[in-house]
Amino acid sequence: MAVLVKLKNTREAKGYSQNELARRTGYSLQNIQKIEQGRAASITFEALGRFCKVLKCQPGDILEWEPDDIDDKSDLSLVDDFADDKAVALKGDSQKRPKHQAHMIVIDSNKGVA
Incomplete structure (x- = not known):
């Protein structure tokens, strides 16, 4: 359950x-x-x-x-991965992105698509 x-x-x-x-x-x-x-x-x-x-x-x-299996537990990491990626992007760090990642596209009218 x-x-x-x-x-x-x-x-x-x-x-x-x-x-x-x-x-x-x-x-x-x-x-x-x-x-x-x-x-x-x-x-x-x-x-x-x-x-x-x-x-x-x-x-x-x-x-x-409480997650029943490994898939439920790995789904929880998506939220953490997104937060980690956002922090990395804000720092300007070029660390490798986690396996489960939410992608974000930022459009800056002065620079195009970042």
Whole structure:
């Protein structure tokens, strides 16, 4: 599963028991346990909103994306590669560009295409 539900970590960090979270959100204890144990097939935006309201947190405190395989992890490097290339271009350095690179064309009316 690529999206992890970190409800237990967030709940414990805020000092709530499963029973207290169930009572305050209106969900059953069994439902809270199922979500925390990773046995829930999905979580609705409504549930996520209730958890965030009670726990006074953001959705990112409860949900985390984790790449499943090497392709997912390498896709993340595209953002870093672009930032690195931009920094290199600003410094005027002629370092070799990374394998996964986003290209940018800058048009200067005085010099043509750079």
